[in-house]
Amino acid sequence: MVNYQLVQDTIQKYIQSYVLNPTGLDPEAAKKLSIQLGVSSIIVYYFFRLFVYRLYLDPINRLPGPKVGWIPFMGNLDEIIKDESGTPHKRWAKLYGGVVVYHGPWNVPRVSVTDHLLLKQILTTEEYDYIKTPETSDFLRRVLGNGLLVAEGTAHRHQRKMLNPAFSVNAIRSIVPLMAKPGHRLRDTWLGLVNSDKNKMHGDNGEIYTEIEVSTGLSMATLDVIGWAFGQDFKALENHGTPHQSKLSRAYLDLFSNDSSFMRILTFIIPVFRFLPTQRNRDVRRDLKWLDEESRALVQAGIDRAAKEKATGVSDNKPKDLLAVMVDLIDEETGEGFTAEELRHQCLTFLAAGHETTSVSLSWCLWLLAQNQQIQDDLREEVRTLFQDNDETPTYEEINSLPLLNNVVRETLRLIPAVPMTSRISRVATALGPYAVPAGTRIMICPIATHHSKDIWGEDAEVFNPSRWEKSEQLGNAYQYMPFLAGGRQCIGYKFALVEFKVLLALLIRNLQYFEKPGFVVKKKQQVTLRPSPDMTLWVKSV
Numbered sequence: 001m002v003n004y005q006l007v008q009d010t011i012q013k014y015i016q017s018y019v020l021n022p023t024g025l026d027p028e029a030a031k032k033l034s035i036q037l038g039v040s041s042i043i044v045y046y047f048f049r050l051f052v053y054r055l056y057l058d059p060i061n062r063l064p065g066p067k068v069g070w071i072p073f074m075g076n077l078d079e080i081i082k083d084e085s086g087t088p089h090k091r092w093a094k095l096y097g098g099v100v101v102y103h104g105p106w107n108v109p110r111v112s113v114t115d116h117l118l119l120k121q122i123l124t125t126e127e128y129d130y131i132k133t134p135e136t137s138d139f140l141r142r143v144l145g146n147g148l149l150v151a152e153g154t155a156h157r158h159q160r161k162m163l164n165p166a167f168s169v170n171a172i173r174s175i176v177p178l179m180a181k182p183g184h185r186l187r188d189t190w191l192g193l194v195n196s197d198k199n200k201m202h203g204d205n206g207e208i209y210t211e212i213e214v215s216t217g218l219s220m221a222t223l224d225v226i227g228w229a230f231g232q233d234f235k236a237l238e239n240h241g242t243p244h245q246s247k248l249s250r251a252y253l254d255l256f257s258n259d260s261s262f263m264r265i266l267t268f269i270i271p272v273f274r275f276l277p278t279q280r281n282r283d284v285r286r287d288l289k290w291l292d293e294e295s296r297a298l299v300q301a302g303i304d305r306a307a308k309e310k311a312t313g314v315s316d317n318k319p320k321d322l323l324a325v326m327v328d329l330i331d332e333e334t335g336e337g338f339t340a341e342e343l344r345h346q347c348l349t350f351l352a353a354g355h356e357t358t359s360v361s362l363s364w365c366l367w368l369l370a371q372n373q374q375i376q377d378d379l380r381e382e383v384r385t386l387f388q389d390n391d392e393t394p395t396y397e398e399i400n401s402l403p404l405l406n407n408v409v410r411e412t413l414r415l416i417p418a419v420p421m422t423s424r425i426s427r428v429a430t431a432l433g434p435y436a437v438p439a440g441t442r443i444m445i446c447p448i449a450t451h452h453s454k455d456i457w458g459e460d461a462e463v464f465n466p467s468r469w470e471k472s473e474q475l476g477n478a479y480q481y482m483p484f485l486a487g488g489r490q491c492i493g494y495k496f497a498l499v500e501f502k503v504l505l506a507l508l509i510r511n512l513q514y515f516e517k518p519g520f521v522v523k524k525k526q527q528v529t530l531r532p533s534p535d536m537t538l539w540v541k542s543v
């Protein structure tokens with residue numbers, strides 16, 4: 001046990017013999033002086049560390065990059081907050097090249113990489129020398145569980161190898177019919193609104209339109225798709241706004257809401273603020289509790305279903321859902337499958353990573369089509385060929401056979417990638433081109449910057465032009481076009497997402513026409529994904 005009296009006596013003895021006796025100060029003045037000295041040393045230390053070292057002495061500053069902004073200790077945050085997500089990074093890439101240093105909160109240096117060869121090095125050749133930043137992983141782990149998205153090193157390699165079969169073409173082919181169900185529901189909901197007297201608006205041309213906030217419906221529909229993929233009908237869309245709405249959909253709606261309050265920005269700069277007893281923090285804790293409860297029930301139901309089907313032999317000829325495949329996965333090395341708790345974490349990962357990304361992409365896609373009526377008409381015509389005999393449940397092959405649908409999806413993900421930026425931290429000292437990069441350096445990977453580069457895509461790089469993909473063999477390589485990232489951590493669900501995107505879009509475009517709402521100004525806000533802010537609202541007519 002610490003003897004505090006002894007510690008205090010010893011300190012006093014030292015102050016007496018080394019400070020008071022030589023200087024002749026009385027104890028009160030000495031106390032004041034030592035407090036002053038202590039405080040000024042702390043200020044000098046932090047000034048040196050956060051300002052002098054991070055901006056001038058850290059060797060990383062040899063890389064080219066912009067000067068810091070006017071907010072003290074906040075690096076280039078003024079530019080980052082003022083502009084849309086990725087815009088400063090695009091500008092810096094153009095001004096300074098494919099590898100740029102800028103500074104984040106507390107002047108922490110960040111290296112933005114847009115050069116495709118260096119991206120290949122980071123994402124593939126030296127993949128495991130770069131890990132996700134601990135703050136991002138800690139934040140994501142709270143919502144997504146301890147699954148594939150936040151795993152690192154051998155744990156990641158192991159989980160990825162085990163989970164790959166669940167996302168194979170064969171596995172996805174069998175769930176395509178399930179993906180169509182939420183699409184039918186959402187289309188019918190919107191058609192119902194259009195055919196009702198609600199939300200009617202008069203256009204300048206004398207026509208009558210229905211105003212629909214599309215983001216929420218799309219979010220509920222994509223959550224339902226993942227629900228079906230896990231063998232359950234979440235009824236997120238059906239029960240939205242009713243007392244029967246599930247805790248799962250309420251939690252996700254709240255967690256992914258467009259909350260850009262001052263407190264949220266402060267929490268981003270000072271992470272411990274998330275422990276303050278604010279209403280927002282209380283809501284987040286409640287949402288996480290709900291996710292925990294619901295994911296437990298979901299996984300247990302999947303395990304019970306699999307056991308029952310095995311016992312009765314029913315499963316043999318039936319296509320398996322994603323959860324059933326995951327329940328059956330066996331690690332070749334250990335002969336073990338996932339435990340219920342591991343399955344729960346992976347499910348939480350797929351639920352969150354899978355539904356939000358696809359729903360924001362669909363929101364942006366409808367908005368782009370609303371601005372490009374000719375492309376929208378052409379797409380509708382193409383899609384109608386698929387639904388000629390009124391069978392609205394396309395197969396995997398059918399949905400992938402439509403060239404314009406394919407190009408519209410690719411182009412939407414190029415122009416407005418749902419994940420415009422992601423970050424890594426170098427685990428070991430390395431070199432990026434001619435520049436030495438110390439261990440612990442933050443690396444920003446900005447697909448949006450390469451996606452908008454005129455050098456790669458030509459003068460119309462920032463224009464929605466699906467026809468550019470007709471000559472796709474001449475277009476950007478895997479490290480220039482990367483809505484799903486590239487390398488060993490490329491989105492495991494990308495085939496699932498592309499098919500889901502196409503199925504939902506085809507169903508939603510068949511009988512509905514989308515228009516921009518006059519005067520509606522929408523911003524692209526990055527809250528993990530690039531969300532429309534405010535929620536996307538369009539004018540709609542039936543056709």
Ligand code: HEM
Nearest residue numbers: 149350353354357358418419422484485489491492493497
């Ligand atoms: C349009 C839809 C989607 C987009 C744009 C997208 C994009 C991405 C991106 C950029 C990453 C890499 C993040 C990083 O490492 O920093 C990623 C990872 C991941 N995505 Fe997706 N995603 C989509 C849909 C889905 C779906 C439908 C699922 C699952 C059902 C899914 C599951 C995952 C998982 C588990 C990871 C982590 C992979 C790993 O680290 O090995 N995503 N996604």
